[in-house]
Amino acid sequence: MQPEIYFRYLSGKNPDAKSLELYHAAIAHHKIEFTEKENRLHQLSMRFPFLISFIDGGLALTQPLSLYRKNIYIILCILETRPAFFPLLSSSYHKKTANGFFKTILHGTRAVLTGLFGVILVKLA
Amino acid sequence: MSEVHPYIVVGSGCTGAMAAQTLVEAGVKVLMLDAGITDDTYTKLIPEKDFTAFRQTDENQSHYLLGKKFESISWDKIGSGSQLTPPRKFMVTEVEKFLDIFSKTFFPVESLAYGGLGNGWGLGSCVFSDAELNAAGLNPAKMKAAYQTVADRIGISGGQDDIKNYTTSFLTNIMPPPPVDSNQQSLKNNYERKADWFKANNFSLGRTALALITKDYNNRKAYHPQDLDFYSDKDQSAYRPWITVNELKKKNNFTYRGGIIVKQFKEIENGVVEIAIWNKEKNEEEIFRTQKLVLAPGVLGTARIVLRSFNKENQTLPLLCNPYAYFPCINISQLGKTFERNTTGFAQLSLFHDNNRQGDDIAMASLYSYKSLMLFRIIKEAPVNFRDGISLMNFLMPAFVIMGLFHSEKRGDNKTLNLRKDTSKITGDSLQAEYLLSEIEKQKITKRNSLFKKAMTKLGAVPVKMIDPGMGSSIHYAGVLPFEKEDKSFSLSPDGRLHGTQNVFVADGSGFRFLPAKGLTLSLMANAHNVAHNALK
Known part of the structure; x- marks a missing residue:
């Protein structure tokens, strides 16, 4: 499944050994078998990692429970329980930025546009 | 003939614990029969730190935040009980095995835990x-x-x-x-x-x-x-009901037996109640006898036991659940x-x-x-x-x-339960439920x-x-044996006695004819205290 690429997509960092170990253990319990289309999207993601956010966003709007997204969700869950990634997933605990509002608007706008482009991409794939 | 226990209470949840306490405080001998599943995995793993502190330091937090089998990673549509954290998941352990329910419209949460659903109250x-x-x-x-x-x-x-x-x-x-x-x-x-x-x-x-x-x-x-x-x-x-049961265990007139699924009862001579149970540990049936039986396994559990006891396969019972x-x-x-x-x-x-x-x-x-x-x-x-x-x-x-x-809830034609034979299940039966709100209610x-x-x-x-x-997600269930003043089958007398029996009392919410849109548990416990008090008479 090459999870490293999805870890980098979510966190911008390579996963540590423990995170990968947890991922493989989680996948053993939550068996993920991609459909043909999901497999095509996965292969596309491997070749062009910058497309992951579009595919993820497009599926969030059209097939929010697709297994492609479940795979990324499992990684998100693992990241949230790793102390090394605590700052990434807990900025609401300890940081109060003056430009937080504008950053959120930016992320929100980006999320919407990414999703809309993603819908087209997912349909074409 | 085995020993005849003065009082047997079934279930250690909020209602069983309150009923047992009332009986024990009155000085009578009480035996509690309970499935009694406990969490022996997660509670001991949680560090003596606050949530924010261990999130930054504990390398093993995934064990209790996601679960050792990653059972907290739930991907499907949100349903009843899907938000339980791993340390609370023991509440629903073995429920599918022993408390089978089939429904397309009603999705309840039941428990065989020590302390029952009260663990997640x-x-x-x-x-x-x-x-x-x-x-x-x-x-x-x-x-x-x-x-x-x-x-x-x-x-x-x-x-x-x-x-x-x-x-x-x-x-x-x-x-x-x-x-x-x-x-x-x-x-x-x-x-x-x-x-x-x-x-x-x-x-x-x-x-x-x-x-x-x-x-x-x-x-x-x-x-x-x-x-x-x-x-x-x-x-x-x-407050968790196991706190009460732990205290009762220190009393001489209280005995606790775990690992037990109560199947059915029948009244034999002199009003003695014979209870057939499944011993999970020994994997065999056993019989207990009591002068007075107080049922408090939760409303759906009571429905199963009562329907089996009267062997009424096609009997339909009403059901209430807060939307x-x-x-x-x-x-x-x-x-x-x-x-x-x-x-x-x-x-x-x-x-x-x-x-x-x-x-x-x-x-x-x-x-x-x-x-x-x-x-x-x-x-x-x-x-x-x-x-x-x-x-x-x-x-x-x-x-x-x-x-x-x-929302509050009244009885309706399409809010029902019945028990069907099913030999593929370990208990030999399956509860079938239908729960449909009327258009006016919607x-x-x-x-x-x-x-x-x-x-x-x-x-x-x-x-x-x-x-x-x-429907079912409120975890507020009631009304399967509604209170009736007249002696009517599958109902309770106002003092909590099951009509058609002399010495079987029901201390959970089975008798409630209406569910207000409020926290229910305090009222369930108050009723359990009253029913136990009536059973003493």
């Missing part, structure tokens, strides 16, 4: 009004006395404010509520500022009454918030703020809508701040890619208010939901979504 404590008690078939004078007895046993905290009449009302010895966080304080401030609107629209807001002690009480420690309310009960400040949905809301004034450390995960405020100010048509919402249930659960609900979801939810989370909204709920959404917006928290986990 949100602690909301309300007394019913006289109108509500009468509609439920309960005696107001007797219930008022029982409420006080139970409140004194378990310890309740709450506010002296606009909702006191709906929560603790006439109860005395109520402790002060735990601190309120700034998120919910801002709602409270808006309520006070817009008091005229809320009054004109029959809404009242105040501090939630909780079975949570804020002062040391009965060898239990006062509550100190650590954001661990969904994970640990180490200080025993939150429930929850609404994530954004408190605009809290956007971009930081979390306060060590707040509470329990409901802090309750919003009541008393339609005609007569106390007979009430809906109740509990308001929670969202923190220790983790970011991933809520990111999943956002219709955006996960990477941007992380940034957005980090910003929004301190502003989240989750409104859990309960319209009433939709209208009430809109009113609450408007009220939340007035409080400054804008609802962004409604999540309807389906």
